[in-house]
Amino acid sequence: MPVKLNHSTSHGPESAGDELLSFFRAMADPSRLKIVGLLARQACAVEQLSALLGIGESTVSHHLARLADAGLVSARAEGHYSMYSLHLDALAAMARRLLKTEQLPALASGIDHGSFDRKVLASFTGPDGRFTAFPSQEKKFLVLLRHVLQDFRPGVRYSEKKVNEILSRYSEDTAKLRRSLVDFGFMDREGGGRDYWRKDRVAPEARIRGEAS
Amino acid sequence: MPVKLNHSTSHGPESAGDELLSFFRAMADPSRLKIVGLLARQACAVEQLSALLGIGESTVSHHLARLADAGLVSARAEGHYSMYSLHLDALAAMARRLLKTEQLPALASGIDHGSFDRKVLASFTGPDGRFTAFPSQEKKFLVLLRHVLQDFRPGVRYSEKKVNEILSRYSEDTAKLRRSLVDFGFMDREGGGRDYWRKDRVAPEARIRGEAS
DNA sequence: AAAATGATTCTATACGCATCGAATCAATTG
DNA sequence: CAATTGATTCGATGCGTATAGAATCATTTT
Numbered sequence: 360m361p362v363k364l365n366h367s368t369s370h371g372p373e374s375a376g377d378e379l380l381s382f383f384r385a386m387a388d389p390s391r392l393k394i395v396g397l398l399a400r401q402a403c404a405v406e407q408l409s410a411l412l413g414i415g416e417s418t419v420s421h422h423l424a425r426l427a428d429a430g431l432v433s434a435r436a437e438g439h440y441s442m443y444s445l446h447l448d449a450l451a452a453m454a455r456r457l458l459k460t461e462q463l464p465a466l467a468s469g470i471d472h473g474s475f476d477r478k479v480l481a482s483f484t485g486p487d488g489r490f491t492a493f494p495s496q497e498k499k500f501l502v503l504l505r506h507v508l509q510d511f512r513p514g515v516r517y518s519e520k521k522v523n524e525i526l527s528r529y530s531e532d533t534a535k536l537r538r539s540l541v542d543f544g545f546m547d548r549e550g551g552g553r554d555y556w557r558k559d560r561v562a563p564e565a566r567i568r569g570e571a572s
Numbered sequence: 573m574p575v576k577l578n579h580s581t582s583h584g585p586e587s588a589g590d591e592l593l594s595f596f597r598a599m600a601d602p603s604r605l606k607i608v609g610l611l612a613r614q615a616c617a618v619e620q621l622s623a624l625l626g627i628g629e630s631t632v633s634h635h636l637a638r639l640a641d642a643g644l645v646s647a648r649a650e651g652h653y654s655m656y657s658l659h660l661d662a663l664a665a666m667a668r669r670l671l672k673t674e675q676l677p678a679l680a681s682g683i684d685h686g687s688f689d690r691k692v693l694a695s696f697t698g699p700d701g702r703f704t705a706f707p708s709q710e711k712k713f714l715v716l717l718r719h720v721l722q723d724f725r726p727g728v729r730y731s732e733k734k735v736n737e738i739l740s741r742y743s744e745d746t747a748k749l750r751r752s753l754v755d756f757g758f759m760d761r762e763g764g765g766r767d768y769w770r771k772d773r774v775a776p777e778a779r780i781r782g783e784a785s
Numbered sequence: 786a787a788a789a790t791g792a793t794t795c796t797a798t799a800c801g802c803a804t805c806g807a808a809t810c811a812a813t814t815g
Numbered sequence: 816c817a818a819t820t821g822a823t824t825c826g827a828t829g830c831g832t833a834t835a836g837a838a839t840c841a842t843t844t845t
Binding site: 463468499 | 589592593596597601602606609610612613620623624625626643652655660663664666668670671673676678679680681683684685687688691709711721764771
């Protein structure tokens with residue numbers, strides 16, 4: 360008897376795509392696809408499906424159990440037989456999920472979006488925290504810039520001397536870092552370089568704290 | 573470089589569900605589902621996906637090749653990178669297919685719908701072609717009735733004597749066969765059993781030939 | 786009650802494939 | 816040109832699972 364399991368009982372970090380995953384795995388088999396096709400026309404018993412597909416009854420039973428786990432079919436006893444029927448609504452629900460493209464990124468939930476940055480930083484910083492080199496790839500260079508930017512507080516004005524002091528923690532080439540921070544829009548300046556400040560690229564509530572280093 | 577293959581070039585008995593099958597198999601993996609989720613937001617390079625997913629670059633390359641085979645992603649060279657992007661339209665096309673329930677039975681194309689009948693006949697007929705027993709299951713008994721019905725021509729009237737003669741090829745219990753043929757609507761009769769004829773359950777063009785056995 | 790039958794479970798077995806590491810390729814940077 | 820780097824391919828390994836057959840269970844028929 361196929362166990363009915365749904366209602367993800369929240370006993371762990373159930374990813375948003377887990378339901379979709381079991382759905383796809385249930386459909387990712389030629390025999391099961393044919394079973395779905397046959398059950399779409401009419402409910403069938405195991406024996407009949409076995410004859411139609413040309414595979415053993417035990418195999419069919421196994422496939423049906425798998426489809427039932429995904430909530431796609433269910434059996435009801437009818438006389439001596441157990442007739443399996445397709446749940447068209449469940450199938451349609453999954454299909455509609457795929458059409459809502461705006462919530463497709465939820466499939467990537469549980470992804471650590473900082474892991475790439477961390478990997479890049481690990482490659483280009485020594486054990487003292489200073490940069491060993493500047494990556495040639497712009498995408499990775501931006502990672503370094505965002506990293507040094509964290510030493511500047513939003514809403515605080517820094518003199519060029521102070522900026523260089525902070526940047527010198529990471530590299531001797533403070534000029535390149537300073538210029539790049541402005542070029543890529545991470546910082547802005549006034550008076551031809553007298554004052555620098557971090558441009559607001561951060562969530563509003565993070566601006567409350569006004570401390571300077 | 574992922575090869576672009578579509579337009580099923582009709583080089584064989586391509587089952588209607590083959591496209592769907594490769595689609596499902598492409599999506600039936602947790603890593604690939606996450607890749608789809610990430611690419612739904614923005615195009616990515618292999619290196620970045622590898623870092624985000626925490627799996628090797630070679631593995632990611634393999635997964636992307638699989639998704640590309642299913643027509644779900646494609647790569648375009650951008651500088652030194654090859655940026656992979658998602659084909660939202662292909663994904664939507666598959667989803668819409670699942671919603672058209674009336675053509676779901678096409679998934680079972682290539683199924684021999686007579687195999688069940690043949691199996692039943694083989695179980696209940698001896699080498700001489702006569703029935704060894706009557707199946708107790710109604711569904712199987714109907715198979716036998718349809719079988720003997722083929723010895724009667726549409727549009728021809730048979731006397732009860734002639735009917736019994738034909739039925740006696742299969743079983744001594746001609747009365748049960750004759751009565752069942754009428755009860756289940758395969759044949760009709762007139763004059764309280766004087767004349768019998770096959771009821772028209774067959775395609776119209778098959779009625780043209782009027783021969784009697 | 787005994788026999789038959791449809792279905793499920795159990796046990797192997799074999800194939801597919803996800804994964805990694807190494808080798809290779811291609812393009813860029815120095 | 817040499818070195819680096821991103822990407823792909825290749826070889827090997829381990830896990831998952833599709834499948835068949837035997838055993839078991841439950842129901843029905845005789």
